[in-house]
Structures are given as C-alpha cells and as structure tokens.
Amino acid sequence: MDTWNALMQGFATAATPVNLLWALLGCTIGTAVGVLPGIGPATAVAMLLPITLKVDPTASMIFFAGIYYGAMYGGSTTSILMNTPGEAGSMVTAMEGNRMAKSGRAGAALATAAIGSFVAGTIATVGVTLLAPWVAENAVKLGPPEYFLLMVLAFCTVSAVLGKSTLRGLTALFVGLALGLVGLDQISGQARYTFETPELMDGLEVVLIAVGLFAVAETLYAVLYEGRVVETQNRMSRVHMTRAEWKRSWPAWLRATAIGFPFGTVPAGGSEIPTFLSYATEKKLSPHKDEFGTTGAIEGVAGPEAANNAAITATLIPLLTLGIPTSNTTAILLGAFQNYGINPGPQLFDANAALVWALIASLYIGNVMLLVLNLPLVGLWVKLLRIPKAPLYAGILIFATVGVYGMRQSAFDLVLLYAIGLLGLVMRRFDFPTAPVVVGMILGPLAEAQMRNALSIGEGKWSVFLERPGSLALLAVIAGVVFLPRLLRLRRKLRRSP
Amino acid sequence: MNKLHAAVGAGTLALGALIVAGATQIRSDAGYGGVGPNFLPWVVGLALLACGALLVREAARGGFRLMEEPSGAESGHWPGFLWVSAGILCTAGLITRIGFVLSCGLCFMLAVRGFKSAQGLQDRSPVSWLRDLLIGMAIAAPVYWMFGKLLAISLPGLTATGWI
Numbered sequence: 001m002d003t004w005n006a007l008m009q010g011f012a013t014a015a016t017p018v019n020l021l022w023a024l025l026g027c028t029i030g031t032a033v034g035v036l037p038g039i040g041p042a043t044a045v046a047m048l049l050p051i052t053l054k055v056d057p058t059a060s061m062i063f064f065a066g067i068y069y070g071a072m073y074g075g076s077t078t079s080i081l082m083n084t085p086g087e088a089g090s091m092v093t094a095m096e097g098n099r100m101a102k103s104g105r106a107g108a109a110l111a112t113a114a115i116g117s118f119v120a121g122t123i124a125t126v127g128v129t130l131l132a133p134w135v136a137e138n139a140v141k142l143g144p145p146e147y148f149l150l151m152v153l154a155f156c157t158v159s160a161v162l163g164k165s166t167l168r169g170l171t172a173l174f175v176g177l178a179l180g181l182v183g184l185d186q187i188s189g190q191a192r193y194t195f196e197t198p199e200l201m202d203g204l205e206v207v208l209i210a211v212g213l214f215a216v217a218e219t220l221y222a223v224l225y226e227g228r229v230v231e232t233q234n235r236m237s238r239v240h241m242t243r244a245e246w247k248r249s250w251p252a253w254l255r256a257t258a259i260g261f262p263f264g265t266v267p268a269g270g271s272e273i274p275t276f277l278s279y280a281t282e283k284k285l286s287p288h289k290d291e292f293g294t295t296g297a298i299e300g301v302a303g304p305e306a307a308n309n310a311a312i313t314a315t316l317i318p319l320l321t322l323g324i325p326t327s328n329t330t331a332i333l334l335g336a337f338q339n340y341g342i343n344p345g346p347q348l349f350d351a352n353a354a355l356v357w358a359l360i361a362s363l364y365i366g367n368v369m370l371l372v373l374n375l376p377l378v379g380l381w382v383k384l385l386r387i388p389k390a391p392l393y394a395g396i397l398i399f400a401t402v403g404v405y406g407m408r409q410s411a412f413d414l415v416l417l418y419a420i421g422l423l424g425l426v427m428r429r430f431d432f433p434t435a436p437v438v439v440g441m442i443l444g445p446l447a448e449a450q451m452r453n454a455l456s457i458g459e460g461k462w463s464v465f466l467e468r469p470g471s472l473a474l475l476a477v478i479a480g481v482v483f484l485p486r487l488l489r490l491r492r493k494l495r496r497s498p
Numbered sequence: 499m500n501k502l503h504a505a506v507g508a509g510t511l512a513l514g515a516l517i518v519a520g521a522t523q524i525r526s527d528a529g530y531g532g533v534g535p536n537f538l539p540w541v542v543g544l545a546l547l548a549c550g551a552l553l554v555r556e557a558a559r560g561g562f563r564l565m566e567e568p569s570g571a572e573s574g575h576w577p578g579f580l581w582v583s584a585g586i587l588c589t590a591g592l593i594t595r596i597g598f599v600l601s602c603g604l605c606f607m608l609a610v611r612g613f614k615s616a617q618g619l620q621d622r623s624p625v626s627w628l629r630d631l632l633i634g635m636a637i638a639a640p641v642y643w644m645f646g647k648l649l650a651i652s653l654p655g656l657t658a659t660g661w662i
Contacts, residue, residue, distance in 0.1 A: 390613035448538045
C-alpha cells in the first residue's frame with residue numbers, strides 16, 4: 001500500500017501542467033533525436049545537461065526520462081524506414097522491419113513497433129514500481145565492499161561480456177577510468193593529472209566526454225568516410241495492423257517483455273542481448289518461418305522492439321536503487337543527478353522520495369504521450385529524414401557547442417571537446433565500444449572511493465572482500481560472468497574436434 | 499602487420515606510459531586504507547600498457563581480431579575533415595571574442611563546406627557562403643536567447659544586449 005500511495009503522490013507531482021509540459025518536450029525532442037541519424041539519447045541528454053544549472057531537479061529528470069524513452073520510439077522508425085541500422089538496440093528491428101517495409105508493409109511494422117514499445121514500456125514500468133523500492137530496502141544493507149564489487153561487475157559486463165573483443169572492450173574501459181582520474185582525488189583532495197591547468201582541477205565534464213565521443217566523433221566520421229554514401233528510404237504505407245497482425249504481435253510483445261526486463265535489472269545492461277534473444281525466440285516459435293528474412297515477419301519486429309524497451313526501462317532499477325549505470329544514457333543521467341548533489345542509491349527512495357516517484361509516474365505518462373506522438377504523427381517524423389546531411393551535422397555541432405560551453409563557460413573545454421572527438425573517431429573506425437569509456441569515467445571515481453573505504457574497514461587488508469558473505473557471493477558472480485562464456489566456448493570447440 | 503592497428507596500439511601504450519609517469523608524481527598517503535590516491539592511477543596505467551601491448555601483438559599478427567568492417571569509404575576524405583575541424587576550433591578560439599551566435603554561424607558555414615566537399619557538391623559562390631552563415635546564425639540565435647533569457651545562463655555575446 002505504501003508503494004501505491006507513493007506512486008499516487010508521484011502522479012500528483014508529475015501531472016502538474018509545468019511538469020507535463022517538460023515531459024511532452026522531452027518526449028518530442030527524444031523522438032526527434034531518435035529519428036535523426038548522428039545523435040542518440042545519450043548525446044541529447046548530455047547536450048541538455050546545462051539546464052541542470054537552473055531547472056529544478058524533478059522537472060529536469062522528467063524531461064531527461066522523456067528524451068531517453070522517446071529516442072527508443074524514434075529509433076525504430078528510422079531502422080524500419082531507412083536501410084542503415086541505427087543504434088545497437090534497434091539493429092535487430094531493422095532486419096525484419098526493413099524486409100517488411102520493402103514488401104510494402106512499413107505501416108504495420110511501425111505500428112507493431114510503437115504499440116509493442118508502449119506495452120513493454122508500461123509493463124516494465126510496473127515492474128520498476130514494484131521492484132525498485134524492494135531493491136532499495138535491501139540495498140541499504142550493502143557496505144562499501146559489496147558496492148565496490150557491484151561496480152566491478154558493471155565494469156566487467158559493459159566491457160568484457162558485451163561487445164565482440166574483450167581486449168578492445170577493456171582498453172575502452174581503462175581509457176574511461178583514466179579520464180575519470182583527472183581532477184582532485186575525492187578522499188585526499190590531491191590533484192591528479194591536472195598538468196597545472198586550473199580548468200582540469202574540477203575534472204572533466206561528463207557532457208564534454210559524451211558529446212565529444214558521440215556527436216563530434218560521429219560528425220567527423222560522417223565527413224571523412226560517409227560523404228558519398230547515399231541512403232535510400234523505404235516507401236511509407238498507412239500505419240495500421242490487421243486483425244491477424246494483432247494476433248501475431250501480442251504474444252511476441254509479452255514474451256519479449258519477459259526476456260528484456262530481467263536483462264535490464266541486473267548490472268549487465270545493454271539491450272543487444274535481449275533483443276537478439278527475443279528475435280531468436282520468435283523465429284523458433286513462429287508458424288510463419290518462411291517470412292523471416294524474406295518478406296519480413298511481424299513477430300521479428302514486435303519482439304525485439306518490445307524487448308528493447310523493457311530492458312531500457314529496467315536499467316532504471318540499478319541506476320536509481322544502487323547508483324550504478326549500465327549504459328551510456330543511464331551513465332549520463334547519473335551525471336545529471338550528481339549535478340544536483342543527489343547521489344542515487346538506496347537512500348534516494350527516502351531522501352528524495354518525491355523526486356523518484358514523480359520520475360516513475362512520468363514514465364507511465366511518457367509512454368502514453370509517446371504512443372500518441374508516434375502513431376498518428378509518424379508522418380511528421382518521417383519528414384525529418386529528408387534533412388540533407390550537410391546542415392544536419394553542422395547543426396549538431398552547434399548544439400554540441402552549446403551543451404559543452406553552457407556547462408562551464410570555458411573555451412578550453414571546446415578544444416578538449418575536439419580532442420575527445422578525435423578519440424571517438426579512432427574508436428569508431430577501429431570498432432572499440434564507447435559505453436565502457438562513459439561508464440568507466442563516471443563510475444570510476446565512485447568505485448575508487450568505495451574500494452578505499454572498503455579497505456579502511458578491512459584495516460588495509462584485501463581479504464575484506466572474501467570475509468563478507470555478500471561480497472564473496474558477488475566475487476563468484478563476477479568470476480562466472482567473466483569465465484563462463486569462455487568455458488562454454490572452449491567446450492563447444494572441444495566437442496566439435498574430438 | 500596492420501600499420502593502422504599497430505598505431506592504435508602504440509597510442510594506447512603512450513597513454514598508459516603517460517598515466518604511469520603521472521602516477522609516480524602522486525603522493526601515497528594511504529591512511530587506514532592501505533592504498534592511497536596513487537593506487538588506481540598505477541592500476542589504470544599498467545592495465546593500459548598491457549592492453550596496448552596486446553593490441554600491438556594482434557596488429558602484428560594481421561590486425562585486430564573479431565573486427566566489424568567499418569562502414570563507409572575505404573579511405574578518408576581529408577579536405578572535408580579539415581573543414582569541419584576548422585569549424586570546431588574556430589568556435590573554440592573565437593567564441594569569447596565575437597560571441598556565441600556569430601561563432602556558431604561560422605562553425606556551421608565551415609562544417610557545411612566540409613560535408614559538401616565530401617559529397618562532391620562543392621559550391622564556391624560567395625552567396626552560398628553567406629547563406630550558410632545566416633542559416634547557422636538563425637539556428638544558434640534562438641538557442642542563445644533561450645539560454646540567456648529563460649535559463650539565465652549567459653553565453654558570450656558580440657554586444658552586451660543579450661540579443662546577439
């Protein structure tokens with residue numbers, strides 16, 4: 001009953017006209033950036049972080065959540081209509097969605113994607129509502145050693161488990177940790193890697209890293225390598241699903257939600273695995289196997305799209321209850337909280353209950369808004385795809401400048417922005433993942449503080465991590481996450497060559 | 499031997515060396531914890547050195563493993579890259595002198611040049627330069643007003659009026 005009251009209180013806060021406007025603005029901007037190539041939700045939230053200097057925390061978190069969500073809806077539009085897959089989460093949607101669009105069923109694909117996102121998003125939000133307070137309640141019992149190991153687990157999954165090459169993932173993670181070292185040490189106050197430059201004393205801004213790695217790097221990449229790439233667009237058809245298509249979509253949405261949600265809740269983020277899993281499940285269960293990969297099967301769009309949204313929503317649980325981000329965007333949301341001096345974690349549900357519940361309530365509202373924004377108005381968003389490349393990317397650079405300069409009013413940061421852009425360009429060209437950099441940079445200093453606190457508790461002995469049952473269990477999980485996939489691969493290899 | 503990949507590995511090694519060199523400069527007042535502020539720098543620096551060495555080894559054996567083929571053209575279009583770089587760096591250098599709106603207009607104009615040249619559509623008439631400058635200023639101006647008037651975050655202007 002407590003949860004119910006808190007949620008109603010949240011609705012009361014989120015449904016004030018001003019906050020509704022923020023949510024609508026967030027959803028609109030989110031959908032737009034999702035549709036447009038070149039910027040994703042992480043970049044959009046990062047560019048708009050300067051508003052945290054003036055706008056009150058509840059309103060800006062509602063706004064950012066709207067962007068986060070909206071981009072997922074918008075991203076599917078692009079991946080169905082354009083022949084270039086967007087971000088990782090909607091790559092699977094693109095496979096079947098594109099085929100459906102080519103055989104004249106773009107409208108049905110868009111409809112099942114939007115309605116599936118709504119269904120999965122709403123169910124997952126119910127999951128967050130019920131599960132988050134419980135996790136927070138139990139997380140209070142965790143001490144520094146457990147926190148440190150949870151963060152290490154997040155590092156491992158984001159760098160070594162997701163992605164193709166463990167080596168490149170780890171390299172990216174350590175680059176991120178190195179960027180996080182710059183500035184004053186949290187515990188002793190000692191300056192590290194500041195090179196006697198006053199601008200570096202406060203450390204590097206999250207905005208700068210995110211905007212540099214995503215927006216500037218993407219622009220440089222596009223101008224260097226993709227100038228002559230001509231994108232083709234599939235023909236639109238009426239956004240409508242037949243009775244048979246509804247019947248095929250429903251079970252796919254529900255199954256996918258069940259697959260996606262758990263993946264988001266554990267600090268093993270990323271929506272790549274659940275979307276692929278859902279795709280494989282649908283392909284296996286579908287009575288229309290002949291449509292997969294040929295004319296396009298609607299289950300192949302409905303499932304992955306719903307799984308994506310369920311996973312994305314569930315990543316809010318580790319973010320809000322433990323303060324652990326598991327994706328680019330949640331890492332930047334954590335940065336937004338930090339700008340307000342709020343530290344997400346179990347105490348958040350006590351200390352900032354009003355904010356948290358307003359945020360959760362706004363997710364319900366946002367989902368409804370996005371369904372309206374995306375179904376009847378999809379034609380409007382499709383027009384955005386006609387903006388030519390040159391002004392689009394040049395415009396992105398203007399917004400990148402605003403975001404970075406607005407945060408600290410330092411021209412030095414703009415030079416750094418370019419340097420980080422070059423780093424991102426190299427990473428993009430040589431297939432290094434970016435999420436470990438951002439997560440490493442934001443989580444690094446927190447993990448370091450937890451580690452040193454844990455060692456203080458253990459009076460300097462590393463055995464503190466082995467003596468507590470909680471941390472020992474986490475160590476086992478980390479070992480499992482890192483070594484199990486490798487052992488399985490090895491076994492498969494041995495079996496194949498007896 | 500893949501030279502580009504080896505260069506990326508070498509870059510990682512250089513970064514690792516820089517972090518290790520920095521770590522030697524940090525005092526180690528460990529306190530109760532047993533590890534001080536120089537502990538993580540050492541770990542990160544040594545890890546980067548190890549990653550760099552392994553990357554170089556992969557490069558020497560024919561290139562990075564499990565690589566996704568990068569999208570787009572085989573070789574880069576460097577003139578376009580220079581235009582865009584000039585756009586970003588000009589903004590960085592001029593923003594406090596000529597103001598946000600004008601420097602963003604300039605950045606937009608230069609970046610559009612870059613993309614047009616990459617697409618092979620270079621238009622060198624002065625009219626198109628002026629048009630792009632004005633479009634860029636038209637995008638930047640509302641943002642400038644929104645920040646200045648609504649959020650009270652003052653971005654640098656050419657004049658003190660708050661309008662340009």
